[in-house]
Amino acid sequence: DQQVKQNSPSLSVQEGRISILNCDYTNSMFDYFLWYKKYPAEGPTFLISISSIKDKNEDGRFTVFLNKSAKHLSLHIVPSQPGDSAVYFCAASSSSGSARQLTFGSGTQLTVLP
């Protein structure tokens, strides 16, 4: 039972254009959403997050949008740069008693073409 889904395994975008990565979730108890970026042979690194009480959070070239009614979030990267080429994981967080868990999607490989 995949509670966090990234339906596009890969995405190619031209340098300078917008990259849009999508993520869907099923658990309405998730109250915090995060995006991680992962380069080969490295651990995932935190990129940007959004609380469920917001619908948008922006940090430089990165913007995350949350549509709670559709249980959908997206990461926009503008403008895309070749160094953005990596696997992007969407993650959702919820409290479970006194623990807070992180559930990850399967990732989207972004390739930014020069």
Place this chain on the structure above:
Amino acid sequence: DSGVTQTPKHLITATGQRVTLRCSPRSGDLSVYWYQQSLDQGLQFLIQYYNGEERAKGNILERFSAQQFPDLHSELNLSSLELGDSALYFCASRAEGGPTGAFFGQGTRLTVV
């Protein structure tokens, strides 16, 4: 540098063997998470510890176990290894008290031959 240290970076072992993966969390972080990433797969949550106690369990096999020690470092023990256990194993740590993200180590690449 995330501040989370995992050792060893690479491990090659034979089927049926047992290995121990080690994780040192960021200074002050009480929560440690273990994740498995198999080839072309996402990050599968295995188990979470908080201040020495198990807090949540994911898709962790019975052949696998973990613990967190008083100094907060954690170990993931994998026994009776099978070829399918070959994967990247990541440890992450997080500060409690807010819905912040977790910081990941570089991972241990386990190859079972």
